[in-house]
Amino acid sequence: MQLIHSINEMRSLVRELRSRGTTIGFVPTMGYWHEGHLALMREAKNKTGFVVASIFVNPLQFGVGEDYEEYPRDLERDTALAEKSGVDAVFAPSVKEMYPQAYSTFVEVEKLTDKLCGKSRPGHFRGVTTVVTKLFNIVQPDIAFFGQKDAQQVIVLQKMVTDLNMNLKIEIVPTVREPDGLAMSSRNSYLSPEERKAALVLYHSLSAAKKMIDSGERNIEAIKEEMRLLINREPLARIDYVEILSVPDLEEPESLKGKTLIAVAVFIGRTRLIDNMVVEV
DSSP states (O other): OEEEOOHHHHHHHHHHHHHTTOOEEEEEEOSOOOHHHHHHHHHHHHHOSEEEEEEOOOGGGOOTTSSTTTSOOOHHHHHHHHHHTTOSEEEOOOHHHHSOTTOOOOOOOOSTTSSTHHHHSTTHHHHHHHHHHHHHHHHOOSEEEEEGGGHHHHHHHHHHHHHTTOSOEEEEEOOOBOTTSOBOOGGGGGOOHHHHHHTHHHHHHHHHHHHHHHTTOOOHHHHHHHHHHHHHTSTTEEEEEEEEEETTTOOOOSSOOSEEEEEEEEEETTEEEEEEEEEEO
């Protein structure tokens, strides 16, 4: 497995792969990998000839007072996991490499980014779409793999790829969960044992909403209210948002039908966690 830090070296490798007709799978990450990341890598290995995983904690997608400095980082651990998961190359550029002095170009997707996490974290998705565009340009993948846990991010990136005629496919891999239902996340490492137990309220609220829908409930506000009540019973939990939106336009539906996203963001102590389920109504 190769560990690459420079854009020029990554591009040189891509040229070599392209000259041989090798298909490239790409898994963009911020590192500190868990089983959810590794599932993306294994899926990429199954579907492409050469897998690149990137590690870059992107400062553009963190707001003032967020956890950029504290975000967990362990390159040695991650590269060992990558090798076991069949990754062929890890691209781990520095901030200076990605954003040289006087950097001033950004990519922005409108409308889809002014709700859910975009509403709570202004500028977040501009940072995501900018860095992912740069990474796509550098790695030139045939298929890029993302997890369903970051549902809004996936929808935004699919829109960006379509609108900008990018020559790649985005593949969505189902959310990987702990045995008790908690969605795997690098930020779970922030949780104390008590907070880890409290964090299950996200999954329980989503499961309650799905059960109501499966039982025939179609009143969106009634479903959201039941979710809020369930979350608010947990003393360590503080709701950021509870939303039910249509897919892929992320609009508030007049009636519950078709492909629907149930999404939550909840602070457990100081840690903000997100989770979602997509249901067909």
